[in-house]
Amino acid sequence: xxxVLDVVLSTAFFAAILGVSxxxxxxxxxxxxxxxxxxxNIALEGSMLSAACAGALVAGYSxxxxxxxxxxxxxxxxxxxxxxxxxxxxxxxxxxxGIGLNLLAAGATSYTVFAxxxxxxxxxxxxxxxxxxxxxxxxxxxxxxxxxxxxxxxLTWAALAATPVVAWLLYRTRFGFHLRAVGEHPEAxxxxxxxxxxxxxxxxxxxxxxxxxxxxxxxxxxxxFFVTGMTxxxxxxxxxxxxxxxxxxxxxxxxxxxxxxxxxxxxxxxNLDVPGQLxxxxxxxxxxxxxxxxxxxxxxxxxTDAAPAPLTGPPVLESP
Numbered sequence: 419x420x421x422v423l424d425v426v427l428s429t430a431f432f433a434a435i436l437g438v439s440x441x442x443x444x445x446x447x448x449x450x451x452x453x454x455x456x457x458x459n460i461a462l463e464g465s466m467l468s469a470a471c472a473g474a475l476v477a478g479y480s481x482x483x484x485x486x487x488x489x490x491x492x493x494x495x496x497x498x499x500x501x502x503x504x505x506x507x508x509x510x511x512x513x514x515x516g517i518g519l520n521l522l523a524a525g526a527t528s529y530t531v532f533a534x535x536x537x538x539x540x541x542x543x544x545x546x547x548x549x550x551x552x553x554x555x556x557x558x559x560x561x562x563x564x565x566x567x568x569x570x571x572x573l574t575w576a577a578l579a580a581t582p583v584v585a586w587l588l589y590r591t592r593f594g595f596h597l598r599a600v601g602e603h604p605e606a607x608x609x610x611x612x613x614x615x616x617x618x619x620x621x622x623x624x625x626x627x628x629x630x631x632x633x634x635x636x637x638x639x640x641x642x643f644f645v646t647g648m649t650x651x652x653x654x655x656x657x658x659x660x661x662x663x664x665x666x667x668x669x670x671x672x673x674x675x676x677x678x679x680x681x682x683x684x685x686x687x688x689n690l691d692v693p694g695q696l697x698x699x700x701x702x703x704x705x706x707x708x709x710x711x712x713x714x715x716x717x718x719x720x721x722t723d724a725a726p727a728p729l730t731g732p733p734v735l736e737s738p
Contacts, residue, residue, distance in 0.1 A: 429565040431686055436566065436574055437640065438685065439678025441466065441632035441649075443577040445656035446674040447584050448628030450667065452498070453660055454588065455621035456601035460516025461501045462629045463653025464523030465494035469633030471527040471541075474644035475534065478544035487549060487634050494630020497523060498622040506615050520653070528646050540645035541637075548642040549573060549634070573635040580628065585667040597621050629653065655705050662712050673708070680704035 445462050452459035459465075469490035477486025497519055504515040532538050552575055554568050588594040599607040600617045608614050632652070637644040655677050662676075663669030 431682065432566045433570070434682045434685065435675070435679050436570055436578075438682040439675050440571070440574045440577045440635050440639070441652050442656050442659060442674035442677050443671055444573070444580060444632035444635070445629045445653055446659040446663070446670045447580050447667065448498075448625035448632075449657050449660040450663070450665060450670050451584065451588075451597070451621045451628070452625035453665060454601045455597050455618045456604060457502065457505060457618050457622060458512050458516070458657075459498060459501065459622065459625045459629075460513055460657065461497055461519040461523075461653075462625075462656055463649055463651065464516075464520040465497045465626045465629035466633035466636065466649045466653050467520075467523045467527055467647070468497050469494035469630035470637035470648055471530060471633075471644050473634040474541045474544070474546040474637040474642075475530070477638060478541060478546040481547075483547045483549050483638060486546060486638060487631075490634040490638070491627050491630040494628075494633055495623050495626035498626025498629070499619065502615075502619050502622045506618060524647060527644075531644065531646065538646065540643055540648070542643045542645075544643070546638060546642050546644070549638050571635065571639040573631060573639045576631065581667050581671040588667065593617070593620070629656075632656070651702075658705055658709055662708050676708065677705065 445466060448465075449459050449462050471490075472493035473486040473490025475486075476489040477483045480486065501512070501515055501519055504510040504519075505512045528538065531541060535541060535544060537543060549572050551569050551571050554564075557564050557568050586594075588598065596607065596612050596617050597620075599612060600614050604614045607617075633649065636648055636652075656674065659670055659673035659677055662673040663671070
């Protein structure tokens with residue numbers, strides 16, 4: 419027990435939480451934007467996987483990690499826009515279309531890697547490189563805090579900055595007002611001249627770009643290569659963080675950080691004498707418990723709202 423506590427209370431563990439939480443935060447914020455626009459982006463997993471593959475391949479062939487990052491983010495955005503075409507223009511169910519796009523991304527990335535490199539496992543034989551980490555001299559000298567913050571990947575800093583930016587976008591800009599109006603009541607928004615589909619497509623483009631950045635982190639931040647199926651359900655977990663965070667940016671950030679903490683704990687416990695099956699199940703068990711808590715809290719709130727207000731005095735009859 420002592421060794422477990424030593425690991426959990428170490429600065430290295432808190433630094434690992436930020437790194438592991440990065441894809442959850444980015445993808446969850448993307449899912450939040452799409453959800454507030456009225457289009458649930460179930461294709462977060464596919465956007466992450468497509469971006470991870472495209473980023474690693476472009477970086478490997480071009481020799482530029484930044485070109486790979488840009489192309490990966492663009493690939494994630496394009497898949498989200500494809501979801502918009504299927505749902506908004508062709509009338510497909512958003513849930514079914516999203517799951518179909520996730521399956522398409524899984525198959526397409528495996529086939530592309532095999533066609534280009536002859537390897538079904540990933541791009542390990544292609545030298546893709548990794549995005550740089552940032553070392554901040556002033557912060558690095560602060561005891562404890564410096565060991566946690568300094569040296570984090572550039573996309574981890576982007577994830578930390580994305581939360582206030584998304585909050586500002588949703589609640590302080592005209593586009594955010596239109597986005598929320600479209601998501602809450604599209605007909606009312608249309609009646610005042612808001613182009614509903616245009617707003618939804620823009621929200622999906624941003625949603626896919628954020629999920630794409632999450633995928634790029636997996637293949638060019640945490641490691642320097644793509645592995646088939648490396649998202650491992652993180653897109654679905656990020657979608658759970660959207661609702662667990664009550665559809666608010668800071669709530670979504672905290673929920674995503676909680677999921678990242680569970681995965682970081684699983685990684686650290688894997689280095690100790692803990693059964694591997696238990697370790698690998700920790701993130702998914704945490705997800706189920708979090709969703710169960712969310713459902714219980716929502717049901718309790720609905721019962722409270724449905725309860726009749728107590729009478730404070732005798733009823734007063736209105737005169738005809």
